[in-house]
Amino acid sequence: MTVLVAAVSLILSFTVSSIHLRSSAVATDRVRAQAAADAAALAAVAEGTIYGSASPEEQARLFAERNGGELIECDCLSGSYRVQVEVEVGEATAVAAAMIDPTMLMPADATSPRGLHPRLAVSIERLIAVAQGRVYLVSGFRSTQQQSLLWDRALSRYGSPEAADDWVAPPGNSMHERGLAVDLGGDLLQAAALADSLGLPLYRPLANEPWHFELVGSRR
């Protein structure tokens, strides 16, 4: 579960948080409540997906407590891709919501990275084989039509092309459409370390997308 939460927190589309104070006295409680609420929301949303096993509410309660808080409310149906929790620490309560883009959680067929540049395909197959289940392929080659779908979804979620552009490339502009990029899931630090130690021609050009790996030399 811990590993899953770590991976999921990296691919969270976004989290929305707000704080309600019943007393202005304790700033520390406020900070701790928000941290506990964030942790609880992340744990619950991860648990609610197809990879989860326990109930999202139990996970939210567990992670709230591990962070010194108490779960007050959990709006988290199993199977839902959005949860909202309220957590109390001392005099403060905090609300946090977490959301997962379900398409980012579906492992692609890792044995057949069709449409990828052959050099990238070979590198990714090697990396996934050596990682022994700790790293998997989430998204490889995308048609322009698939990229358009992602773009439209990002537009409605982030409100403007400028904001959407931070997360998804507009159709016609993604390295995925050229077969030169993959998105990996699982242990991304492990993936990067393996790419390094195996001498694979892979790198991560986008600071805000740690899951996005490209073939070295494909950008100039």
Ligand SMILES: [Zn+2]
């Ligand atoms: Zn990508």
